[in-house]
Structure formats: structure tokens, C-alpha cells
Amino acid sequence: MRIPHFASFSCRSDISLETYISRGEKEGEDLLKLSSQTNEAPPSIKLKIKAVFLSRKPAELTSCSEKEPIMSSISNAKSWLSELSDDKINAIAHEMNTEGIYCHSDFLSAEDLARMRGVVYSAISLGGQQSVSLKNNELAGSDLEILANCPEFQSLFxxxxxxxxxxxxPEVHFYQILRCLTGKSVLSHSLMFHYDSYAVTALVPVEIPQSGKRGDFLIIPNTRGIRSNYLFNLVDKVILDNALTQRILRTRLSLGKGIRRVAMVPGSLYLFWGYRSIHTNEPVDEGAVRATALFHYADPHAESYLKRRLGRG
Ligand SMILES: O=C(O)CCC(=O)C(=O)O
Ligand SMILES: [Fe+2]
Structure with a gap:
């Protein structure tokens, strides 16, 4: 059983999840005060976010491989994942090929989402109410790490x-991000059409605004294959990353032409070929929060000499 070593109070089974979350929020506020007094650098703040978060987890929330925990995190996800037949996997891949994106609803439970939102709001608060991204090591101890280490989840990929x-x-190692958009910086993180560097992308919305701009996901599916050479991949990226192409794509969006729009539902699991598909997200209002958990798998150019020489390996 995983005992949170950062925990500043003990985890007891008679304390409800809500109580843990509210305690975590209180600690988040204290950390925020501390950071404004000491002007601490963001990385150390992020480590403290982790500390706050870990302190929220009742000891009963156990890792994926453990048997019959009293109260289990990601249990919805695990039961769906453990029943996936080969036919179902083929159907998912087929939908990613033909529709561009596959969606499975209610992948996460309301309780899972509540805990993840706790992390999102602590991170945003500690980041000064601006957009923040937490990566693999900053998510250690969270439900998102438990999910990433879950053998059934890995085998899905x-x-x-x-x-x-x-x-x-290839062996499953995720490039994992919890991407939290809010404040003025939302605009610079939105409508940036791109290809991912990894073949498969899974996206789980954690928080989506219920009013105003929703921050829909946009995708032009499967516009390229897996490039045999890293250089060809770079050429694609250079063509896509420039101002003119981005303007053309935004015009195409405003004309409603050829871009699939997906209104994201929190707790659903979305799968698409991130490397092969041009995609991005729409903005949300400044005061709103849009948070998505991303799992990127399989870099086709992991072994590329050129990639390493360019310092991108
Ligand atoms: O948050 C989203 O909707 C998409 C993010 C994305 O595509 C990425 O981080 O690579
Ligand atoms: Fe992406």
C-alpha cells in the first residue's frame, strides 16, 4: 500500500475524501502565501504542489496492481480496461483511422475527477492564476501517475x-502532461495547430468550462503517415508551425471547413493518432479553467541520430 511520504497529516479511513480535499486546499493557500513571501522559483513550488496533492490521498487509494482496496481510485477505468477484447481494440483503432478520434465515456469516476481537479486548482493557484503544465515527475503520487503505471492502461496503448x-x-513510457489553461495566457496556448511527436495520444478532460467558451478540441485527422526519417518529420513541422499555415487553418476553422470539432466531456477518454493528425484546442474565457490530462506514447524517431544531434532526443 502506498503511504504518501510527503503527507503532513496522517491518512485515516474514517476521514472522508471531501475532508482531505478541503485540507489540501487549505494547505495550498498556505503554500501560496509562503511563495509570495519568499519569491520561490516555480520548480520548487511545483514540488510543493505535489506535496499538497499527496497529502490529500487517503491511504486506501491504492495502486493499480493491489487487490480489493476499500476505496479504489481509477476503478471505473480499470474495469473497462481489463475487459478489452482484441475485437474491441481493432474497433478502437479503426475509429481512430476513420473518424480521427475515439471516445469512451465515464472512463473516470466523479471521485477521480474531484481529486484531479484538486491538483489543477492548487497548481493554478500556486502558478499565480495563469496557465500551468505539470509533467511526469510533477504528477508523482497522483491518480494520473497511478493510471500511467497501470498495466492494463499501458497495454491499451x-x-x-x-x-x-x-x-x-515499443515499451510503454508516457510523456505525460496535466495541461491547465486559464488567465490571459490561454490565448497563447490555444489555436496552435500542431503534430505531436508521439504516435498515440490519449486525452482525458479533467475540467471543462460549463458556460462561455468551452475550449473545444479541433482535429484534422490523419493528414500524414509515420515518416520514415526524422528529417521529413521536421519538414512537416516547419510547414505547419509557420504563421501563414496557422492563419490558413484558422480561416478554414472560421469557414467551418474540414476541421472536426469535439466538445470535450470531463472524465471521458479520447484517443487519436497525435503524430499523424493536425490538432489543437480553442481558447476558453480568461476567468475559466480548462484542464486536460495527456498521455503521449511511442516516439517514431526515438532512435534518430539527427534528432539526437539536434538536441531533441
Ligand atoms: O489540451 C488539448 O486539448 C490538446 C493538447 C495537445 O494537443 C498537446 O498538448 O499536445
Ligand atoms: Fe498535441
């Missing part, structure tokens, strides 16, 4: 990879 690309899947 390798199975989809083989079914969709007909290649032997």
Missing part, C-alpha cells in the same frame, strides 16, 4: 499501436 500501425509496439 501497445495493443492499439499494433492494431493500427501493424508494427511491433
Amino acid at each position: 501497445s495493443r492499439i499501436y499494433s492494431a493500427g500501425l501493424g508494427r511491433a509496439p
